[in-house]
Amino acid sequence: MKHNGRCAVLFVCMGNICRSPTAEAVMRKYLVDAGLANRVIVDSAGTHDYHVGCPPDPRAQAAARKRGYDLSALRARQVTPADFEAFDLVLGMDFNNLDLLQRMCPPQHRGKLGLLMAYAQRHNATVVHDPYYRGSKDFDTVLSYIEDGCKGLMQSMVAHGALLG
Incomplete structure (x- = not known):
């Protein structure tokens, strides 16, 4: 499904304050840097309602900021039934x-x-573990995994023509 010629991707974790908003910000930056930002709608949400309306975890923001990603404007939301219709991935x-x-x-x-x-190319991990109850080093590891996954996702979308007119 295309949205006015655009593809739509939703990243999901538990509370939408660590991993999924980080993935949203990373993917947005990669798309901007590649000149493809107008081709993809990117969002994030949580499976639980624990943090709805809250900004991303300060540790996630700090790790992201060190690598040039800005999470400060993002706010947590919960997955809705409409998301399954609205998003392609x-x-x-x-x-x-x-x-x-x-x-x-x-x-x-x-x-x-x-x-x-599933889109990662450098790391052999199958999942991005939740860093919430861990230390700042874990937020850096999570960010490295997310960068790898998002880079591979963007390459896959280009290779499969999802980002072409």
């Missing part, structure tokens, strides 16, 4: 969130679901 950060998405998703949209790390 709904990418979870780990198996728990993917499982929740699969349970929430209408059958006709389940083909849109996946894991961000």
